[in-house]
Amino acid sequence: MREILTDIQTDSGGGKVSVMYFEDTPDVASQRALLNTFWQAVVSNCNQNATFTVRTEGRELDEATGTLTGAWNDSTPYVALGEVTGDPVPDASQALVRWSTGAVVGGRFLRGRTFIPMIASQAVVNGNLGSGAQDSIAGAAGNFASSAAGLQIWSRPKGGGIGTAFVVTGASCWQEFAVLRRRRS
Numbered sequence: 001m002r003e004i005l006t007d008i009q010t011d012s013g014g015g016k017v018s019v020m021y022f023e024d025t026p027d028v029a030s031q032r033a034l035l036n037t038f039w040q041a042v043v044s045n046c047n048q049n050a051t052f053t054v055r056t057e058g059r060e061l062d063e064a065t066g067t068l069t070g071a072w073n074d075s076t077p078y079v080a081l082g083e084v085t086g087d088p089v090p091d092a093s094q095a096l097v098r099w100s101t102g103a104v105v106g107g108r109f110l111r112g113r114t115f116i117p118m119i120a121s122q123a124v125v126n127g128n129l130g131s132g133a134q135d136s137i138a139g140a141a142g143n144f145a146s147s148a149a150g151l152q153i154w155s156r157p158k159g160g161g162i163g164t165a166f167v168v169t170g171a172s173c174w175q176e177f178a179v180l181r182r183r184r185s
Contacts, residue, residue, distance in 0.1 A: 001063040009051040023150030028072045034149040036078035041140030043080045045133040050082030050118035063165040084120035096178035097141045101166040105155045112153035115180045141171035
């Protein structure tokens with residue numbers, strides 16, 4: 001399983017990272033290009049000071065154990081820049097993409113989330129993400145989910161159990177803003 005990180009720079013600084021997992025095939029260059037296509041579509045709803053940079057190197061992991069098995073690199077730079085002038089919503093308020101797999105692990109549906117900061121205030125309607133921005137982000141996520149990238153959601157190994165990863169089969173964008181309260185890395 002391949003891990004690809006995207007560094008996110010906002011008005012409040014850097015340090016924000018989006019972590020995504022992918023199948024070992026296709027090649028990492030194709031996966032990074034498709035991930036960049038997703039971010040390029042998303043930034044049409046983001047403040048012009050937002051920067052999404054797909055890293056050029058990363059880790060390969062054993063999905064069953066989480067053990068590092070190798071590394072990948074691809075020198076092609078991918079940077080998506082926010083496109084909307086005007087103020088962004090506060091950092092605590094982020095658009096939320098919800099990824100689905102259709103798989104059940106431990107009696108629960110295996111799902112994933114991607115938080116998107118720096119949504120432009122123009123995308124807000126009555127305190128929520130406006131339907132235009134919601135549809136735009138959902139469309140970008142749906143296209144990415146149905147692409148050949150092999151995006152996966154990883155259920156980490158717990159309590160001596162075995163981890164597993166399943167390919168994403170669908171995506172949606174939540175109308176309400178979400179708050180990222182904790183993260184695993």
